[in-house]
Amino acid sequence: MDPQYDPQVIEAKWQERWEEARLFDAEPDAARKKYYVLEMLPYPSGDIHMGHVRNYSIGDALARYKWMRGYNVLHPIGWDAFGLPAENAAIKHQRHPSEFTFSYIDRMKVQLKRLGISYDWRREISTCVPEYYRWNQWFFLRMFERGLAYRKKSRVNWCSQCETVLANEQVVDGCCWRHEETPVEERELEQWFLKITAYADRLLDDMKVLDRWPERVLTMQQNWIGKSKGTLVDFRLNELDELVRVFTTRVDTIYGCTAVLLSPQHPVVERLIARSGSAAALKEAVEGIKASAARAGVDPNLEKQGAPTGFTVRNPYSGESIPVWLANFVLMEYGTGAVMAVPAHDSRDFEFCRAYGLPIRQVIVPKGGETADLSRAAFIEYGKLVNSGPFSGLNSEEAIERMTLEAEQQGFGQGTIQYRLRDWGISRQRYWGTPIPIVYCAGCGVVPMPDESLPVVLPTNVKFTGRGGSPLAEVEEFVSTCCPKCGGEARRETDTMDTFVDSSWYFYRYTDPNISTAPINASAVGYWFPVDQYIGGIEHAILHLIYMRFFTKVMQDTGLVTFPEPVARLFTQGMVIKDGAKMSKSKGNIVDPTEMCARYGADTVRLYMLFAAPPERDLEWSDAGIEGAARFLNRAYRLVARHAERLAGIVSARAQSWKVNDLTATERRLLRKTHQTLRHVTQDMEGRWHFNTDVAMTMELVNELAELEAKTHEIRAEVLKEALEYLVLLLSLFAPHVADELWEGLGHDEPALRTVWPAWDSQLAAEEEIELPVQVNGKLRGRIHVAAGTSEEEIRRRARADEKVAQHLDGKQVVKMIVVPGKLVSIVTR
């Protein structure tokens, strides 16, 4: 074989061979155990980036390992192909988004293939083709039938950059998730929603199945769903016949309520203005609070502001009359849009009431009997009730129960559960997405398209003006249609679906990507599911990863699947950063993987991605670092190549056939390192996933081999071959092309992937001579060398006898001597 390492030649050769051999094609096979490795599908933005490379390098190492462990491995890839960037490019260049999308897919596919990831390319899918998105429509219709897809007018988040609505999950810090500088605006729009809230409890409960998901992701989802148990209480207005309903989790504090606070958007506010003696002033106050509430949405440190309405309500428990105020921090979207202010026991109310001089009245005292200092802050913990009429003396927990019951019996309130989670708004006023299969008929109203009529195909003759509004609304042939029910004139829905719908079920489609009679093939899903390992970025913790779970639950309810959760194990990898910041065009700190592949080869880039940091942490790109990876592969290649020809015909000694005593000291040393490395990597692949240490150990093995090269004559060919073969197999997880080249050089016809992953021999891996450090009073004073299995008594004797140790023991009395087998000896003196 070529003594020089030429990654470009080698990588082209093996990519071709793998493809010819259909090496990564997987078909269901009941006789074999399956393993489904999934990486998040990329958006075809035009170029792959280092984040992709990292993601796929991790997945590929796992997939290749599982193949060699005898699994039938499904490892697919596809394209999240609908979306705004293509449409924006279309507007800019006056070409169709599909042109961009497909040319970008072609281009990224070339780049992706250049990496040599073990994908079954036959299963590739693109979400923007009618054969795929018709099933989005199909799912929508199933949800519509079940009342899970519904239409309502509501205040929604509008991104002026995207020119469309965003779901709540897509708003980050008051700004658009794609445009971090663009604050979302509020608009009133008729929108389609998916009723994810109906699944809130199941999304929470089923987390117990997700025991191999990162705790962090589950916590984030839990917080997002935000379940809280509380009480609704009606306060009657004294001045007019209206109720103001509040939600509280602390009804036990209600005797300390000194005001009721309204969101400026609360519907009762209009009626208060109408009945107010100073309507103009009140109206002005409302507008002022509205404005400051809007700012509060963006600036969390904004001071609490409010204004009295001049109206009062009656506390249904105490009968007391208390004032009604407007407050900028009361959210219309959560609870009822009104809260009871208990300044003594809620820090926000405390801040508010103190600012406006409203009374602060303590009704809870600490359980232990100590006093709570209410001059600086509220006492917000549970405690014992005081000054609370008949409930005085109760503990908070008990009081909440009793007082809620009281409200129910008296008819002025009830126990309830509130969620922070809101329904998923999926309407987008854009073109490049799945048409919503609905028509509006003057006679029949909102009419779903029948299944047989699917797909509702995106028309192609669209003008991309960039003027905003749904482009489909401008396409008369699309909009005007017949009502499927009565045949009369009707108009089509012109919004398209959020692209997160596409990615909510794509991983099912991989199991049979071309099935045209149903969204998924139940028997293929039955074989391959659940996804054994999903790998992707943490940024989808509460976007994609919650939508996906929701979809599966709907699929379970419609009988499509039989399980509640699609992904058994999730891994979230860290970002690739440069100069301390995420790589981005705007920062100009992008390192192009394709360029790196051209310079160093894909194996080097991939190896570096795995070596530079443990996978869950952020990885700082280093130009010098990748040089190191390249050097290592060079060294490894040349090392194996030097011996390949001589060893090609030799049959390797699989470890078991050797008796340890048959080996020369040099052979023993070589095989020890070999099997130690094999042990480390194997154990790590089974769960810990610190690939950086796996690569480091493999480097150590190469270093050991290089060091022993001078003594090659002391190593039998079969032994050297075993060591080199195992080295190559280890390498094949991280740098598969060069590994296959070397594997072939060592005399194998089949790629390394077709080999059974070797088992380490614990006898060979064991150290026979152990160096034990000896501490005297906690300080390292000497080292002794003993054979493995030396008795403790002998170790004690040897430790004392060590010259340096003896010096430190001189004239002292040994109080204690601790021998930790295999670790150290610790002597304590007086």
Added chain:
RNA sequence: GCGAAAGUGGCGGAAUUGGCAGACGCGCCAGACUUAGGAUCUGGUCCCGCAAGGGGUGGGGGUUCGAGUCCCCCCUUUCGCACCA
């Protein structure tokens, strides 16, 4: 503010259960080969000290024969949530 994770050489990082801190790689220093080197190879490289020795894992305290690792307090960074009533 709340929650989580993290803090180790000049840098990325290692130390799986409380047991030799700094594996592996980068960088740097010295040397070899060379017309040349940003190639390759050899040696060195936590700090102070000629050495013996001493110090050292964000800071302070504690438990222990022994702490990067466990406990308490504090600081910093990153991420998530942020008036959720």
